[in-house]
Amino acid sequence: MIKKLQKGWRPIFVLLLLFIGWEFTARITEIPTWLLPTPSQIFNELINGWSSVSVHLTSTIKLIFLGFVSGVTVGLLTAFILHNIPFLKESLYPLLILSQNIPIIVLAPLLVIWFGFGLLPKLIVITLVCFFPITISAMDGFRQVAPDLFHYMQMAGATKRQLFWKLELPFALPSIFSGLKISATYSVMGAVISEWLGSENGIGVYMTLSSSSFRTDRVFVAIFLIMLLSLLFFIVINWLERFIIRWKAEEKNRGAS
Amino acid sequence: MELLELQNVSFSYRDKQILNDLNLFIKNGEFVTILGPSGSGKSTIFQLIGGLQSPHTGSIILEGNDITGNRGHISYMPQTPSLLPWRTIIQNVVLGQELKAKKNYKTADEMLQKAGLMEYRNAFPHELSGGMKQRVAFSRALLSPQPIICLDEPFSALDELTRHEMQLWLLSIWEQYKKTIIFVTHNIEESLFLSDRILVLSDKPARIKQEVIVPFSRPRNEELMFSEEFLRHKKMIHDFLKEKVGQE
Numbered sequence: 453m454i455k456k457l458q459k460g461w462r463p464i465f466v467l468l469l470l471f472i473g474w475e476f477t478a479r480i481t482e483i484p485t486w487l488l489p490t491p492s493q494i495f496n497e498l499i500n501g502w503s504s505v506s507v508h509l510t511s512t513i514k515l516i517f518l519g520f521v522s523g524v525t526v527g528l529l530t531a532f533i534l535h536n537i538p539f540l541k542e543s544l545y546p547l548l549i550l551s552q553n554i555p556i557i558v559l560a561p562l563l564v565i566w567f568g569f570g571l572l573p574k575l576i577v578i579t580l581v582c583f584f585p586i587t588i589s590a591m592d593g594f595r596q597v598a599p600d601l602f603h604y605m606q607m608a609g610a611t612k613r614q615l616f617w618k619l620e621l622p623f624a625l626p627s628i629f630s631g632l633k634i635s636a637t638y639s640v641m642g643a644v645i646s647e648w649l650g651s652e653n654g655i656g657v658y659m660t661l662s663s664s665s666f667r668t669d670r671v672f673v674a675i676f677l678i679m680l681l682s683l684l685f686f687i688v689i690n691w692l693e694r695f696i697i698r699w700k701a702e703e704k705n706r707g708a709s
Numbered sequence: 710m711e712l713l714e715l716q717n718v719s720f721s722y723r724d725k726q727i728l729n730d731l732n733l734f735i736k737n738g739e740f741v742t743i744l745g746p747s748g749s750g751k752s753t754i755f756q757l758i759g760g761l762q763s764p765h766t767g768s769i770i771l772e773g774n775d776i777t778g779n780r781g782h783i784s785y786m787p788q789t790p791s792l793l794p795w796r797t798i799i800q801n802v803v804l805g806q807e808l809k810a811k812k813n814y815k816t817a818d819e820m821l822q823k824a825g826l827m828e829y830r831n832a833f834p835h836e837l838s839g840g841m842k843q844r845v846a847f848s849r850a851l852l853s854p855q856p857i858i859c860l861d862e863p864f865s866a867l868d869e870l871t872r873h874e875m876q877l878w879l880l881s882i883w884e885q886y887k888k889t890i891i892f893v894t895h896n897i898e899e900s901l902f903l904s905d906r907i908l909v910l911s912d913k914p915a916r917i918k919q920e921v922i923v924p925f926s927r928p929r930n931e932e933l934m935f936s937e938e939f940l941r942h943k944k945m946i947h948d949f950l951k952e953k954v955g956q957e
């Protein structure tokens with residue numbers, strides 16, 4: 453535990469050094485604020501503008517949450533259907549990969565034309581960027597079930613449904629969580645991009661407004677908030693994973709000690 | 710009456726014939742061992758009885774019903790323990806019941822008590838030694854509702870000492886439950902020590918080339934393995950295994 457804390461401080465220490473270096477260089481070279489603000493200016497802006505920033509922030513967090521839930525649902529359902537119906541897997545799997553090649557920036561305005569400025573086009577964008585890692589990781593997990601466990605379940609007379617719920621799904625959980633972690637960070641980016649489509653509130657909106665009025669300090673506030681959100685979300689998923697997959701965590705601990 | 714019967718069963722993988730016109734029967738409450746060299750088709754016999762494969766000819770009869778190609782009529786213990794790593798020991802033990810009937814924690818707890826595993830009731834499989842895992846796997850098979858247990862070389866991955874311990878343990882538990890067992894092994898001593906009857910399998914394609922009734926009384930103990938009678942039988946079965954059939 454103590455070791456973990458010590459290790460955890462290292463990246464924070466590096467980050468602090470970076471900020472201090474940045475602060476000094478910016479001050480000595482007297483770079484104008486609209487080009488590159490110093491960390492202290494960014495921090496001040498965060499504190500002073502908090503009342504308006506917090507409104508944007510809560511709106512974005514809500515959107516991330518809704519989008520992530522929708523992406524996870526679509527991702528898991530897709531994996532479930534493709535895994536259980538081989539015919540669909542053969543015909544749809546290549547199309548899934550293609551869906552990831554659609555440039556979101558191009559698709560986004562089209563979605564607005566089709567679905568207006570409401571919640572729906574935003575959810576579609578987020579879902580599109582975050583369902584894929586979940587589908588792939590879940591399908592890999594289902595497929596990689598240990599052969600001896602599969603054989604035992606078959607010999608013991610498990611039905612197809614029992615095989616899925618009692619063996620394949622729990623077996624795939626660690627793999628699914630890897631997908632969830634990737635999707636969690638994607639969903640934050642997806643939410644910000646979807647807010648560019650047109651929205652009243654949100655970090656994405658705050659960011660575009662700030663950059664078009666050359667408030668570079670606010671752009672940086674937005675950048676840091678987005679990074680922080682991604683990190684926090686990742687940590688939450690990680691914590692959930694440890695809570696749910698306890699048998700694995702203990703295995704790891706044993707291996708390490 | 711016969712509990713399980715295989716009638717004229719033949720099976721091949723593509724053009725490789727594994728079983729040719731195999732006949733065997735198992736009576737209720739019997740402990741029967743199928744003894745044969747590696748690759749002779751022992752696991753294949755279980756896959757046929759378990760319904761994972763269908764014989765090309767012949768049929769499999771359990772309690773008078775034709776179960777050829779149907780799954781779920783036997784309980785099973787493989788060579789690897791095959792415990793689900795995310796389930797605790799007690800949850801693993803009730804798995805066999807759960808798949809075919811209702812979970813019964815009372816009998817499961819009694820079983821764990823007898824198996825000497827009560828203190829591991831809520832542990833995960835990775836916390837147990839190889840021998841303990843096999844005891845859990847056998848408990849799971851024993852509590853499954855099916856009338857017959859198929860054990861496929863369950864102790865062959867264990868070290869010599871643990872294997873010995875496990876054989877004694879298996880007998881002590883079996884003598885309390887008296888469930889019908891088909892045991893597969895390539896180890897002559899193991900087959901003699903454990904079973905009532907030994908079916909010696911010939912190699913490629915497999916047929917029963919000899920049946921040996923084991924005369925030793927129960928309960929059996931380790932001393933038996935060093936008796937003259939035991940060694941004589943061992944030699945006899947050894948000769949059966951070596952002798953080539955098919956030239957008759």
Ligand SMILES: Nc1ncnc2c1ncn2[C@@H]1O[C@H](COP(=O)(O)OP(=O)(O)O)[C@@H](O)[C@H]1O
Binds near residue numbers: 745748749
């Ligand atoms: N899926 C398979 N496809 C082709 N051949 C197989 C397959 N499974 C087993 N065999 C062959 O069948 C023979 C019998 O195998 P098996 O029943 O596992 O033997 P045993 O359990 O007695 O060691 C072996 O020669 C093996 O190579």
Ligand SMILES: [Mg+2]
Binds near residue numbers: 751861862
């Ligand atoms: Mg085998």
